[in-house]
Amino acid sequence: MNNEKVKDQTSKSKRNRKLLLLILLMLLIISQVIALQGNGAFLNKSVDPDSVNKHSITLDDLKAVNDDLNEVRESLNDINSNFELTDDHVEVEKVEAKKEEVKEVEVKNLESKPAVVPVVPVVKKPAPVVVIKDKENIKPKQNISENKKVELIEKSPLAVIPVPVSSDDETIPSVEKTADEVNIVVETKPAYIKHDTNGKSLEDNNEHGTCVQDTKNGLMWEVKSEDDTMRNSNNLYSWFNPDTKTLKGITDGGRCKGDADCDTHAYVEAMNKQNYCGHNDWSLPTREQMQTLVNFAGSDIKTTINNKYFPRTMPSWYWTSTENRDRDKFAWYVLFRNGVELNDLKERPKHVRLVRVVMAEQSNR
Amino acid sequence: MMMKYIHFYKFIVTIFCVIIAQTIYAVPPDCPATLTANLTQDLDFGDYVGTNGGTITIDTAGVRTETGGVLLVGGAVSAATYVFSNSDSRCLNRWIRISAIPNSITISGPVSMTVNNFITSAAADGDKFKISTTDTVTIGADLITNNAQNQGPYTGNFTIDFNY
Numbered sequence: 001m002n003n004e005k006v007k008d009q010t011s012k013s014k015r016n017r018k019l020l021l022l023i024l025l026m027l028l029i030i031s032q033v034i035a036l037q038g039n040g041a042f043l044n045k046s047v048d049p050d051s052v053n054k055h056s057i058t059l060d061d062l063k064a065v066n067d068d069l070n071e072v073r074e075s076l077n078d079i080n081s082n083f084e085l086t087d088d089h090v091e092v093e094k095v096e097a098k099k100e101e102v103k104e105v106e107v108k109n110l111e112s113k114p115a116v117v118p119v120v121p122v123v124k125k126p127a128p129v130v131v132i133k134d135k136e137n138i139k140p141k142q143n144i145s146e147n148k149k150v151e152l153i154e155k156s157p158l159a160v161i162p163v164p165v166s167s168d169d170e171t172i173p174s175v176e177k178t179a180d181e182v183n184i185v186v187e188t189k190p191a192y193i194k195h196d197t198n199g200k201s202l203e204d205n206n207e208h209g210t211c212v213q214d215t216k217n218g219l220m221w222e223v224k225s226e227d228d229t230m231r232n233s234n235n236l237y238s239w240f241n242p243d244t245k246t247l248k249g250i251t252d253g254g255r256c257k258g259d260a261d262c263d264t265h266a267y268v269e270a271m272n273k274q275n276y277c278g279h280n281d282w283s284l285p286t287r288e289q290m291q292t293l294v295n296f297a298g299s300d301i302k303t304t305i306n307n308k309y310f311p312r313t314m315p316s317w318y319w320t321s322t323e324n325r326d327r328d329k330f331a332w333y334v335l336f337r338n339g340v341e342l343n344d345l346k347e348r349p350k351h352v353r354l355v356r357v358v359m360a361e362q363s364n365r
Numbered sequence: 366m367m368m369k370y371i372h373f374y375k376f377i378v379t380i381f382c383v384i385i386a387q388t389i390y391a392v393p394p395d396c397p398a399t400l401t402a403n404l405t406q407d408l409d410f411g412d413y414v415g416t417n418g419g420t421i422t423i424d425t426a427g428v429r430t431e432t433g434g435v436l437l438v439g440g441a442v443s444a445a446t447y448v449f450s451n452s453d454s455r456c457l458n459r460w461i462r463i464s465a466i467p468n469s470i471t472i473s474g475p476v477s478m479t480v481n482n483f484i485t486s487a488a489a490d491g492d493k494f495k496i497s498t499t500d501t502v503t504i505g506a507d508l509i510t511n512n513a514q515n516q517g518p519y520t521g522n523f524t525i526d527f528n529y
Contacts, residue, residue, distance in 0.1 A: 023377065176528035178465070179402040182445040182504070184472050184480055184521040186410035186421070188514050189438050204516060215414055215438045297416060 021076055028072065189215045192309040199278025211277035212309045218358040219289060222271070222282070224312045224351075230258025230270060233312040236349035239319055239331045240265045246328035247346065254349035264319055267352055276354075285355040287322035287332045287341060293353075294339035304339035310353075317342070317350040396456040400496065402447045402527055408480075408506060411440030415514040423505040425486040435510055445504040449527075451496045456529070462493040463502065465526035472521025476514065480521065482507040496529070 194202040194209030202209055213220045224233035238253025240263035254262030260270035264284050272280040295306045302315040315337035324330035330343040333350055344350070410421050411429060419433025427444040431437050449461060469481035486503045487494040494500060504525070 020376070027381075175396070175398045175400070176464075176526055177398070177400070177402070179447055179525050179527055180404035181522045181524050182404060183407040184410070184470075184506075184523070185407055185518070186472070186478070186508055186520075187412045187440060187518045188474070188510070188516045189412045189414050190516045191414045191416070191436070215412070216436050 025073065025076065028069065191215060191306060192221075194309070195220070195277055197277060209309070213358060214292065217292060219285075219292065220277070220279070220356045220358050221293070221310070222276070222354040223310060224353065226312060228257045230256060230260045230267060232257045233314060233351070235351070236262065237267055237319065237352045238263045238349050239346035241321070244323065246323060249331070249346035253347050262349065264321075264352055268354060271354055279356055282354040282356050284319060284321040284352065287320045287334070289355055290318060290320045290334045290353075291339075291341065294334065294336070296339060303336045305336050314351055317344070318353050319350045396459050396529060397453055399451075399453050400456060400459075400461070400527075400529060401450045402502075403450070404445070405448050406443045406446035406503075408445040408504065409441050409443045410508045411442040412438045413440075413510070414438050415510050415512075418512045418514075419510050421508040421510065422482075423508075425484060425488075425503045425505045427503065427505075433510075434512075447502045447504075447525075449496060449500045449502065451498050451500075456496055458495045458497075459529050460493050461496050461500075461527055461529045462491075463487060463525055463527050464492070465524065466492065466504070467523045470521055470523050472519050474515070474519030475517040476511065478511065478514070478519055479509040480506050481509065483523075 190204045192212040192214055194204065194206055195211050195213065196202055196208065197210045199211075201213075209223055210225075211220055211223055222231065225231040226233065235256035235258070236254040237256060238250045240249035240251050240253070242248055242265060249263070251263045252261035252266065256262040256267075258270070260266045268283055271282050276282060293306075293310070294304050296304050303313050305313050307313065313336055317333040317335050320332045320334065322332040324332065324343045327343075329345055329347075331346050332341055332343045334341050408423065410423060413421060413431070414436040415434060416436065417434025419431060419435035421435055421437070422430045422432075423442065423444050424430075425444055427442060429437060429442045451457070451459075463485055466483050466485065468483075469479060471477045471479055483504060483506045485492050486501075494502065
């Protein structure tokens with residue numbers, strides 16, 4: 001009676017195992033079909049375009065995968081055929097894991113453009129490991145009873161798991177587009193822009209500019225002349241400012257051609273009165289403004305200024321409006337022989353070059 | 366006997382989970398060819414005064430710097446700017462690779478000048494980025510100026526490709 005019961009249980013166990021193995025085999029096939037078709041996505045996954053050409057597959061690779069599947073099937077069949085329960089003991093079978101790596105394959109002639117290739121990841125096949133384990137110590141000739149526990153434990157799934165090389169390069173980009181054309185724009189400006197007597201800008205090669213505008217800072221400068229007017233390059237003027245709170249300097253203390261008195265204040269007044277270069281806001285430059293004209297790379301080795309735009313510049317001293325804070329009889333000047341700033345008594349005559357500050361919007365013209 | 370069935374069903378559920386997981390992981394969705402890249406800003410080096418040869422650099426943030434005999438004097442300055450638009454959720458987080466970035470090009474004007482060292486704002490990731498719905502990519506470069514560069518406007522152009 002007891003033997004019949006055991007046989008009945010053994011028979012049921014065998015049926016269950018056969019059913020299980022059949023299901024496993026079907027699942028294996030299904031998983032392979034899904035992985036190879038590559039069109040059953042569930043989630044959005046990012047695609048690294050750099051993965052192009054790295055994991056393409058060839059017919060040989062597909063054959064290799066197929067061979068691997070056959071091996072798995074054979075292993076399962078072996079398990080099924082070798083496993084038997086006897087009255088005496090429970091036989092333990094263990095199928096060693098087969099560790100096999102499928103080669104990475106590169107298709108070299110896809111170098112230049114992204115190709116549409118089916119998604120076939122590099123396959124690492126975790127081998128099926130089925131262990132039939134007896135939880136109790138089994139003694140020879142011991143009868144199997146109900147409390148004899150026999151179970152199947154899966155150590156790794158019986159599926160062929162595609163293992164991507166990295167998390168980001170699973171598929172291959174299939175779309176390539178050319179974006180809109182980018183224009184590159186740049187404009188080379190002259191260091192200074194020449195203007196005529198009315199303030200109208202001139203071509204850079206025009207020799208008749210009467211004033212120039214610095215393209216870097218917008219300052220507009222007087223250009224000295226050769227004629228017998230107060231703009232003559234040889235004219236000398238004494239420093240005078242009726243609005244200063246310190247020593248005002250001296251009027252008409254220089255030597256100059258033209259109608260104006262030979263001092264800086266009279267010169268500025270006369271130039272604004274005649275609307276020189278189309279403007280009436282000319283002034284004596286500050287020390288800092290005058291220093292912007294100093295150019296040691298000037299073409300004339302005698303003067304430290306750009307002679308192309310400031311012809312007839314004397315290698316001499318030019319007044320600024322900046323007074324010496326410590327000595328009220330002194331004001332600063334720039335020596336264009338070497339670009340040095342110095343100060344001198346206001347009464348001593350020097351050259352003058354006027355400046356005006358151009359508004360920002362005007363300087364961009 | 367009952368334990369056998371419990372373990373059996375555990376096993377089956379595990380197998381299904383693994384299959385679903387591997388399918389999700391391995392097979393990304395198709396991304397239709399609806400991504401667009403619109404140029405919203407040209408690459409503009411602005412105005413400069415050349416005393417000697419030098420270099421003007423526009424970085425990907427549109428900041429201009431100079432080296433050598435170059436004086437920057439204003440003008441509009443900008444890095445080239447593309448806006449990538451994606452209206453399809455299937456393309457979210459898709460890698461977009463920018464390719465065909467020129468190594469060096471010549472722009473024309475009174476005399477020619479060279480523009481090189483193009484760099485994209487996605488350079489840190491190998492000129493690729495993951496698209497969301499709207500993404501901006503900027504491109505900077507170096508402008509090589511020559512001695513006594515004749516004054517005037519200089520222009521040129523280039524294109525880029527992108528794929529996904």
